[in-house]
Amino acid sequence: MAIEPLLGTTAQRAYFGTVVLQAIVVLTMVGVTFGMVADGVELSESLKYKTLPCYLALFALAEIFEVLMVFDALRLRNIIQLFGITAFHMALMVMAAVQIEQTRTALVWRTAARCAVDFNPIQCDGPGTLFHRVRPFLIVVPCIIGASLVVLGYYLKVLYGEFGWVIFHVVGANPRMKTMYQYYQIMICLLKFDFFFFAAVTMQLLILVLQEDSAEFGITVTAIPIVLILLILCGWALQREVKWIMSISLVLMLASLSYFIYKLVRFYQPQNDATYATTRASLTIFTIVAFLLLFSTFIVGLRCYSDFDKGLAASKIHSAPTRPALKTKESSKLNETEGVPLGPRISIE
Structure with missing residues (x-):
């Protein structure tokens, strides 16, 4: 049975089209919100106002990342990555809901009692105010x-x-090989999400919190390409089964978990209340998710490391073809003589 071409079925086109259309609508709504706020206030006037450009940048990054991940999953016929995208989509929905209150915190500075006496359409809530228009x-x-x-x-x-039988095409019917390949796919998927959530936490810190002349700002900027290189090397070592690089990657993952714990503690220290007032909720969510993802990556990485040198390397390097195979008379005869099963699709359960 030949593999369907990329975007060659209604389900593939509908899935990809839905993600693209949703991204366009969401970015339009966020862009309109940002434009209305930028027209009403001077964004550089206060740290609180920086929440909005960060919100726009974060959702732009998330939507572009999701579109690329969906295209990549459809190209690779990776159903596990599609499940990960679904969870990511749910996290985006939660983040968007949380952002409503964070935007209110950034824009509404005055209490209801003060606004009743001295109404200000920029700093108050209610009809005619800036927040009422962007909500x-x-x-x-x-x-x-x-x-x-x-x-x-x-x-x-x-x-x-559609994709459930592709893993059979890659590794055959051996249940042990199938399980090892599933863990390999999960690990690759986790590495991609690791980078996004690390970049999301870092971007929020750089835009909203850290001062450009601080040492922590320079360290954070430097960490971005370093982490990207490490994740790429980890993926390469995982595919090629290079044990020493994989070992270093796992040790660095374990060490990186302490960084996220340190940041969570800083968010809730009394002396940092003003610094994180408008960003504490989103930073907490992203930091916890990044921590859990990295910890999961470490655990799955150990499992994948234990599967090295057990016959899976060739299947990792030579993935399933992404275009339909041409069926010749010779291949048909070969299938008939060798008894290759061309029957029903096999699930990856």
Whole structure:
């Protein structure tokens, strides 16, 4: 049985199209919100106002990342990565919902009692205020993401049927090999999400919190390419089964967990209340998710390391073809004589 071409089925096109359309709508809503706020206030006037450009940058990064991840998953016929994207999509919905209150914290400075006496459309809440005008656009974002999640869930089920047999094409019918290959796919998927959440935490710190002349700012900027290189090397070592590079990667992962713990403690120290007032919720969510992902990557990495030199290397390097194979008369005769099963698709359960 030949593998369907990239975007060659209705389910693939619908899944990818839904993600692209959702990204366009969400970025439009976020862009409109940012434009309205930028027209109403001077963003450099206060640290609180920096929440909005960070919100825009974060969602732009997330939406572009999701589109690329979906295209990559469809190209590789990786159903495990599609499940990871679904979880990522749910996290985006939660983040969008949290951002509504964070935006209110950034824009609404005055209490209701003070606004009743001295009304200010920029710093108060209620009809006629800046926050009242941008709130509908903020509310639309989690609604759109939630609606697209339903569509993606339906087509994920269809794609599970389409892609479920590809792992059989790669490693054969051996259950032990199939399990090892599944862990390999999970590890590769986790490495991609690791980089996004690390970049998201770092971006929020650079835009909102850290001063450009501080030592921590320079260290954070330097860490971005270093982490990217380490993750790429880890993926390469995982595919090629290079034990010494994989060992170093696992040790660095374990050491990096302490960084996220350190940051979580700083977010909630009393002396940092003012610094993290408008960003504490989103930074906490992203830092905890990054910590859990990195810890999961370390655990799965140990399992994958234990599978080195057990016959899976060739299957990792030579993945399933992404275009339909041409069926010649010779190949048909070969299949008939060798008894190659061309029957029903096999699930990766």
